[in-house]
Amino acid sequence: MNKHRKIGPEDARSWLLVNGSRVELFDAAYESPADQIVLDIEDAVDPAAKDEARRGVIEWLSHGERQAWVRINDHTTPYWSDDVSQLAGVPGLLGVMLAKTESAADVTETFDRLGGSVPVLALIESALGIEEAVSIARARGVVRLAFGSGDYRRDTGTSADDLAMAYPRSRLVVASRIGGLPGPVDGPTVSSSHPVLREQAGVTVSLGLTGKLCLDKEQLPVINEVISPAPSDVTWARDFLADFDARGQVIRDGSDLPRLGRARKIQRLAEVFGVSPQS
Numbered sequence: 001m002n003k004h005r006k007i008g009p010e011d012a013r014s015w016l017l018v019n020g021s022r023v024e025l026f027d028a029a030y031e032s033p034a035d036q037i038v039l040d041i042e043d044a045v046d047p048a049a050k051d052e053a054r055r056g057v058i059e060w061l062s063h064g065e066r067q068a069w070v071r072i073n074d075h076t077t078p079y080w081s082d083d084v085s086q087l088a089g090v091p092g093l094l095g096v097m098l099a100k101t102e103s104a105a106d107v108t109e110t111f112d113r114l115g116g117s118v119p120v121l122a123l124i125e126s127a128l129g130i131e132e133a134v135s136i137a138r139a140r141g142v143v144r145l146a147f148g149s150g151d152y153r154r155d156t157g158t159s160a161d162d163l164a165m166a167y168p169r170s171r172l173v174v175a176s177r178i179g180g181l182p183g184p185v186d187g188p189t190v191s192s193s194h195p196v197l198r199e200q201a202g203v204t205v206s207l208g209l210t211g212k213l214c215l216d217k218e219q220l221p222v223i224n225e226v227i228s229p230a231p232s233d234v235t236w237a238r239d240f241l242a243d244f245d246a247r248g249q250v251i252r253d254g255s256d257l258p259r260l261g262r263a264r265k266i267q268r269l270a271e272v273f274g275v276s277p278q279s
Helices: 023-030 049-059 078-088 104-113 125-133 133-137 149-155 163-178 196-208 218-229 231-246 256-273
Strands: 014-019 036-040 070-072 093-098 120-125 142-147 211-214
Touching: 014 218, 023 036, 023 070, 036 049, 049 070, 049 078, 070 078, 070 196, 078 093, 078 104, 093 104, 093 125, 104 120, 104 133, 120 133, 125 133, 125 149, 125 163, 133 142, 133 163, 142 163, 142 211, 149 163, 196 218, 211 218, 231 256
Parallel strands: 014 036, 014 211, 036 070, 070 093, 093 120, 120 142
Antiparallel strands: none
């Protein structure tokens, strides 16, 4: 496996979408610092080219140690059945991102058709999907929820303003918690400005989402940094846990348990992401 790709889908911060019809981009994406890469044979591919793109993705995944996720077409389209039947059993398939998920059945039918062992990242992109988020989060086969923010805005007429988009994001966070899933994956930032990306990734973290879709390799370092614990937080967690152990793990007041939970989470993520304490 690529030396960068040591972070599993449950913790993955950056999910790099790659046009599934452009096989020449796959190797560079695979060697990028993305936590996970997603070969996109849905919105990125013209309907007339979907069969060819699917064949190219399958061929690439079937050679060597290459591994990736694939964004497949939504359950209501005629392409979905071909996607799942032809991707089933492909050696390098890590999982599928199911476009425009609107029900738990969309997830379970996809999971079952893929053989019952390929995880499904449910991409929620509509008002109906947001309203059904809890049942989707509880569906058999789902590993995580993701937010298709652009299509959601198109479906609802919502602006891209942070306040306007807080409700669907928070709904996915709550649904993920109820379903026992990791925090959801936020939609992409279209702007190429790193300050804008850093600000939007900060909003992602503040609302409780723990990953972000990405359209450009240049965005990856910023996303990975912002979604990781800050070195100062790692220092705080280390010091708190050391003090907690030194006093015999005695709970002193009502604030200790929430702080203990936060410290342990930061410590675990720091180990996963390789974040060192502040010197």
